[in-house]
Amino acid sequence: MKKLMFAVVSGLLALTVSACGTGTDQAASTSGQSGATKYVFGTDATYPPFEFEKDGKYVGIDIDLINAIAKEEGFEVEIKPMDFKGIIPAVQAKQLDGAIAGISINDKRKEILDFSEPYYQAGLSLVVREDNTTINGEADLAGKTIAIKKGTTGATFADELGKKYGATVKYFDDSPSMFQEVQNGNADVTIEDYPVISYKIAVDPASKLKIVGDRLNGDHYGIAVLKGNKDLQDKLNSGLKKLKENGKYDEIINTYLNTKK
16 A cells, blocks of 8 residues: 655655754665675554564565565665654655665655565555444445554555545554544554555454455555665565565565565
């Protein structure tokens, strides 16, 4: 899914970060312990099954993929978890070499970042409480309240649907908070990437959530890098290609979703 609204805002935030004198106005890549190049990737660690914390470690499809790519291409990876809305500005400010966080590739983002080849087709879905029988598609959103995570493509969709149907949009910093808003009945619906909400409902039957209607779009996820960092972009594409050819990509996807993609 997942996620937009950065063109103007992220540019301003990037300038703000630089102006604050973080001392990190250089590419984050360094020499790792083995002497190999180390790249720093940002992620949103509250986004299962793509990235989440388990037993004190960061795991998930995105985490396993970037580590497998690094192994294939001979570089090291440092993962930096942060709020999703701060990830793209941090890449622009050169605090990160790249980001892997279920980031949907779209034209707005391609103006300020480069991306790897697409590695997963997600798509947005409407999500309501399981006892909600009044919302079965976007045409039922008139006068409703939509909970959404800031800075996502879902937020862009929510803004457009809010204007189109007169719905109220409430913004949150992470997916668990917007899910909770719907579960508690404080919002009527949320919008989330299909694989993410499918995973949540599968592993948490007590979530009281269900998917309604058709997918709203067909977003593809990509790994973001600083604009012009062709060396890293080429390594990511090369690694992804090798993983798809040797079966490791399917192995990682099936570990979390138990379905080939």
